[in-house]
Amino acid sequence: MKFFADTAEIADIKELAATGLLDGVTTNPSLIAKSGRDFKEVTKEICALTTGPVSAEVVALDHETMMKEAEILRKIADNVCIKVPLTIDGLKTCKALTSDGTMVNVTLCFSAAQALLAAKAGATFVSPFVGRHDDNGFDGMQLIADIRLIYDNYAYDTEILVASVRHGIHVLEAAKIGADVMTAPPSVIKGLFKHILTEKGIEGFLADWAKTGQSI
Numbered sequence: 001m002k003f004f005a006d007t008a009e010i011a012d013i014k015e016l017a018a019t020g021l022l023d024g025v026t027t028n029p030s031l032i033a034k035s036g037r038d039f040k041e042v043t044k045e046i047c048a049l050t051t052g053p054v055s056a057e058v059v060a061l062d063h064e065t066m067m068k069e070a071e072i073l074r075k076i077a078d079n080v081c082i083k084v085p086l087t088i089d090g091l092k093t094c095k096a097l098t099s100d101g102t103m104v105n106v107t108l109c110f111s112a113a114q115a116l117l118a119a120k121a122g123a124t125f126v127s128p129f130v131g132r133h134d135d136n137g138f139d140g141m142q143l144i145a146d147i148r149l150i151y152d153n154y155a156y157d158t159e160i161l162v163a164s165v166r167h168g169i170h171v172l173e174a175a176k177i178g179a180d181v182m183t184a185p186p187s188v189i190k191g192l193f194k195h196i197l198t199e200k201g202i203e204g205f206l207a208d209w210a211k212t213g214q215s216i
């Protein structure tokens with residue numbers, strides 16, 4: 001499963017990229033606003049930190065303006081993936097862009113039927129938001145399982161990008177279901193490295209090693 005960082009914070013992306021485990025980045029208008037940076041500048045910087053796809057989102061609601069915005073966004077770098085909302089105009093834009101060879105991430109997906117439409121529109125990625133789904137009393141991971149089943153039934157190429165990930169259990173469940181990608185805040189990704197028994201184990205080994213008086 002590919003790991004994307006869901007952030008526009010350069011320092012966090014650098015830190016994760018240095019592990020060699022980062023496969024891409026997703027941003028959205030709220031994350032760009034949180035960074036306090038110019039969207040073109042920060043997107044360009046992010047694109048230079050990974051060879052993987054960097055999702056940059058349109059903010060228009062109509063197809064024509066979405067196409068104009070996509071043109072501006074895709075000129076930022078070769079690895080920009082245009083993010084469009086799961087609406088009729090968003091999917092029209094997805095179809096037009098992917099037919100032209102541009103990567104598209106269809107975002108704000110909350111049902112398996114919507115995911116089916118995104119695949120039919122040729123989306124590179126579909127982003128079901130599991131955390132927000134759970135928050136509203138639905139089962140986010142069941143949504144991922146349903147999309148996996150449908151995409152496998154028809155051998156759709158669209159990758160399932162599990163988004164709105166809140167904790168390690170979401171990551172684990174996504175991997176068990178066979179999602180293609182998950183995008184999570186840096187804190188969640190860093191949390192995956194940690195285990196109390198790993199820390200205790202290191203502590204114990206180092207204490208015993210110190211008693212030997214040796215060095216490597």
Ligand code: E4P
Pocket residue numbers: 006026027028107127129131132163164165183
């Ligand atoms: C996905 O691409 C979105 O940026 C993101 O995962 C939204 O997550 P949130 O629900 O934590 O805002």
